[in-house]
Amino acid sequence: QGRPEIAVMPLPEPQDTVFTETAPEALGPALESSREAKEDWWIASYSSIEYTGMAGTGITFTGEVEDAQTQNLLEESAQNDTGEAPAVPAVRNHHHFPKGAGPGTFLHELLEWCTAQGFQRVVNNPELLHEQLARRCSTRGWGDWIEPLQQWLLGLIRKPLRLDRNGQDAASLAQLANLRPELEFWFESRNVSIHKLDKLVTRYTLNGADRPRAEANRFNGMLKGFIDLVFEHKGQYYVLDYKSNALGEDDDAYTDQAMGQAILDKRYDLQYILYLLALHRLLKARLPGYDYDQHIGGAVYLFLRGVNSASGGAFTDKPPRVLIEQLDALFDGEPVSGEVAA
Numbered sequence: 560q561g562r563p564e565i566a567v568m569p570l571p572e573p574q575d576t577v578f579t580e581t582a583p584e585a586l587g588p589a590l591e592s593s594r595e596a597k598e599d600w601w602i603a604s605y606s607s608i609e610y611t612g613m614a615g616t617g618i619t620f621t622g623e624v625e626d627a628q629t630q631n632l633l634e635e636s637a638q639n640d641t642g643e644a645p646a647v648p649a650v651r652n653h654h655h656f657p658k659g660a661g662p663g664t665f666l667h668e669l670l671e672w673c674t675a676q677g678f679q680r681v682v683n684n685p686e687l688l689h690e691q692l693a694r695r696c697s698t699r700g701w702g703d704w705i706e707p708l709q710q711w712l713l714g715l716i717r718k719p720l721r722l723d724r725n726g727q728d729a730a731s732l733a734q735l736a737n738l739r740p741e742l743e744f745w746f747e748s749r750n751v752s753i754h755k756l757d758k759l760v761t762r763y764t765l766n767g768a769d770r771p772r773a774e775a776n777r778f779n780g781m782l783k784g785f786i787d788l789v790f791e792h793k794g795q796y797y798v799l800d801y802k803s804n805a806l807g808e809d810d811d812a813y814t815d816q817a818m819g820q821a822i823l824d825k826r827y828d829l830q831y832i833l834y835l836l837a838l839h840r841l842l843k844a845r846l847p848g849y850d851y852d853q854h855i856g857g858a859v860y861l862f863l864r865g866v867n868s869a870s871g872g873a874f875t876d877k878p879p880r881v882l883i884e885q886l887d888a889l890f891d892g893e894p895v896s897g898e899v900a901a
Contacts, residue, residue: 600779601779601780602783603778603782605829605830608776608826609774611771611772651704652707652710653711653863654805654864655707656707656864663803665699666801667787667803668695669691669692669708670801673712673732674738674740678716678731678733679734681712681713681716682713682717685713688713692704692709693705696708714867715861716731716733717731717733720859720861720873721871721875722856722875723856724877735790737791739788739789740788741786742785742786742788743784744783744837744841745782745783746781746782746837746840746890748782749891750777750892751779751889751890751892753773753774753776754773754774754776755895756829757772757829759885759889759895760828760878760882763881764828764878765822765828768819768823770824771826773826773829782890784833784837787800788800788801792856794853795854795855795856797855797856797857797858798834798835798858799858800859800860802827802861802863803863803864805864806818806865810865812868813862813868814869818860818862818865818870821862822860827860831876832878834858835855835858835878836887836890838855839887840887842854851884852880857876857878860873862874
């Protein structure tokens with residue numbers, strides 16, 4: 560009331576007018592498409608890349624995956640497809656633990672549980688871990704592994720991890736406060752030549768060392784993936800991936816050289832570069848004042864069975880800024896500087 564835009568009026572009186580529906584005109588023939596109903600667009604992941612000359616395996620890894628554990632363990636399972644435990648002595652340790660995709664998934668899920676609980680809380684309350692191990696081991700007939708697994712996992716959580724190649728910075732999982740487990744990422748890929756991607760990664764990582772070559776193909780659509788753990792330490796952000804690969808029978812097998820060779824043979828370099836590109840894009844969008852050199856710490860690939868070695872089982876790398884920026888442009892469909900033949 561009191562507003563000129565509003566008027567109150569009585570309802571109109573009913574009339575004899577009746578609505579009559581008119582018959583529609585006859586329909587013509589259905590239209591037919593003049594082009595093929597097919598789009599050159601798909602969802603891909605790191606595991607969909609195919610390689611030639613996989614060192615020591617002769618295996619090509621292809622196909623889509625649905626979760627982080629499967630994505631990370633497809634390659635690892637090639638070392639021991641049976642998943643059977645070898646003959647173990649009376650005193651068991653992590654080097655005797657069964658190999659293959661099943662045991663590897665088991666370890667990944669345990670570490671994911673530890674992250675959800677809080678690594679420091681697990682260290683402070685080992686009975687929680689013991690109870691969880693008893694429950695999970697009992698369903699697999701691994702009752703004898705409860706105590707060895709508890710010692711192994713607590714050792715992993717307490718162990719200072721090298722965060723750079725020079726070993727000047729280190730932190731244990733228990734010391735990390737800002738954690739994001741199983742980070743899922745998706746980003747657009749605009750007709751990306753995998754061969755060009757491979758050439759760039761090879762040029763700028765691990766001193767250009769020889770490694771299996773990615774087969775010529777393209778990403779066009781969306782690239783997706785899962786990162787085992789993203790964490791922040793001293794203002795820098797890292798990607799961490801758990802690897803259950805067995806490189807040998809004892810701690811001496813987990814040298815920097817042996818881990819680096821495993822990275823090359825399995826093409827984990829391509830994996831962690833894509834992970835770092837995803838993290839770079841995320842921080843560029845969300846972190847005010849973001850700068851790659853200042854805010855990216857790098858990749859940490861943790862070989863779980865090497866926890867007691869001199870290296871701690873930690874392989875680290877931080878690719879140069881120029882690589883990440885060129886890959887960022889490549890996935891946007893833009894030309895990259897220092898053009899690499901596709």
